[in-house]
Amino acid sequence: MRWKNEELSGWGSALSRATMLARPERLAALTDTLKETPCPAIGMRRSYGDAPLAPKALDMTRLDRFISFDEETGLLEAEAGVTLGDILDTFAPKGWMPAVLPGTGFATLGGAIAYDVHGKNHQIAGSFGQHVESLVLIDAKGDSQQISAQSAPELFRATIGGMGQTGVIYSARLQLAPCPAGKMLVRERRMENLDTFIEAFNASDVDYQVGWLDMTAGGVNLGRGIFEEAHFLSGIFKPAGKARSVPFNLPGFAMSRPVVKAFNWAYLRRVPEGGRGVDCGLRSFFFPLDNIQHWNRLYGKRGFHQFQCVLPLENSPATLGEILEAVVASGLASPLSVLKRLGAGRAGMMSFPMEGFTLAVDIVNKPGAKALLEKLNTLADEAGGRVYLAKDSSLEADYIENMYTELEEFRTVVAKADPDGAFLTDLVKRLKIRGTT
Amino acid sequence: MSETWIILGATSSMARAFARKCARKGDALLLLGRDMPELKRIAKDCSLRGAAQAEAVAFDARKPEEFSAIISEAAEGRQLNAAVFIGSMPPQDELDRDPSLLDGVIQDNFTGPARFLQLLAPHMETQGSGTIIGIGSVAGDRGRVGNYVYGAAKAGFHTYLSGLRNRLGRHGVQVITVKPGFVDTTMTWGIEGMFLVASPEAVADSLIKAVKKRRNVVYTPWFWRYIMLIIRHIPEFIFKKMSI
Structure with a gap:
């Protein structure tokens, strides 16, 4: 197997590293490569931080049958x-x-x-x-x-x-x-602040729910945004069409505070005060940003971090308020901030979900981002929540045991499954997820 | 309308992308190659993606004695089209060290596929319709120090396809010569100095378009036509000193 040298980064592109990549296209090539050079697998690199980073990796994207x-x-x-x-x-x-x-x-x-x-x-x-x-x-x-x-x-x-x-x-x-169908009906409503938002989530019994937050609004408007509820409508499914693309990294001011503020102002007012219903294809509902290839370039060369945490239900209102205040005060937020309600469902020892609210915020990789992220990590930890490792680029190893309660079991199984640490990634090393070894 | 495509070298990255596009249109596929387990996986994938039929067929470009049987079985009750993706490109320095490798390269890229098409041609003539796609290479447009044996084999294949087009064109059969530039495949993965690399999906799209428009010679992506126009016109006394 030939190896390709590549500068690899996650979707947030704030962290990157030189990597040697193999890309087997057949099962036999995959097993042969693993026998010779065991290393972790990566996919489309849509994780944000250093989850897909390792000195050597197997690109799995051609094993797609x-x-x-x-x-x-x-x-x-x-x-x-x-x-x-x-x-x-x-x-x-x-x-x-x-x-x-x-x-x-x-x-x-x-x-x-x-x-x-x-x-x-x-x-x-x-x-x-x-x-x-x-x-x-x-x-x-x-x-x-x-x-x-x-x-x-x-x-x-x-x-x-x-x-x-x-x-x-x-x-x-x-x-x-x-x-059930190829289309959805999305009901959009403006939310005045965090309290109304949380109430709306709690009152909703629709299958699909998501909230967009205006992270530039503080004071009485803290936590305002748009609440979307969706259910299937009749209609035929349309597969992906031709996507537009961000051709190059945008200059730094593209995500500066006034630009984001203006964008959010307009985005919020897209939805009339009385709310509205919109017909929406499945793709544009589920993958709203996939129609713009390389949208991460909007953040320019320095990239961005995505902070996503989940907070237990009882602490959600208070901690969400504190997190929003910190982000708004920093002025580092982008227009992409999403609030969702999670249930208790999870399938793995290291799974992210817990019953509560989850907030995801894109944070421009500028001076001050690190301090803000540290603060947010602490807030999430103190509230008994957890940070999503697929997004993380800033957590400290000390938090992991507290946030991921089945860590010990996980370590035991992994130590047996991969005794030589062949599948270690930068994320796992940084957070000492497999222990001190 | 659903068509039948014989795809030679169906496990290659480009062939697989092309087979999938055909599958989505509901075409029937005969997938030819050496790696049977892999061909079967691709066949299954194609049928799940909508192919009217997808069948794996054992085929080795270096075993021409088996071609006749494969063709007569394939032609049984079907209107055929063919797309030839077979080829091999060992590093030139390996060929320089071991000249005996040369025959294999010529066979994989030129004489093997040509012999197959030569046997297929009478069927296509009788059929009086259909398309043959031959994958050549921009490397066949001019011999370069980096891969001139591969280039020579592809050049031979280009000339063969040109003649075949001349022969079959008068019977209503379209022969398309495709000259891809750098494509992101197993063959090119990790090779230094690649630029303007196209995805196999993009190449497959241009093939589908070329079939629809009944094109003769296609460079893919399109700008390679102009890159090669320039490269072909560099005077030999300069070109021989260049290493591009």
């Missing part, structure tokens, strides 16, 4: 490099779709399992890993085994949300959910 599909039951088996958008495009016209879809269709099946991702319907559908029936895992010796919750419960629970530490996920069987 569908292996089998049962039209009766909706059970799909596919290679790990298949993207979730590809699954949606191919199977929605047949009436099936992934039960859980994150905010981008570019995420791979393997990545969605390795970070046990969630969607806008977490309260009813749970996390991605909860729909995985079984998967094929290849260890550092190149030996593969099919595992499921029944056949290897510990290893299975360590692999889902396991950041690739138990081995390379070659393929998985995913239970798809019925896709």
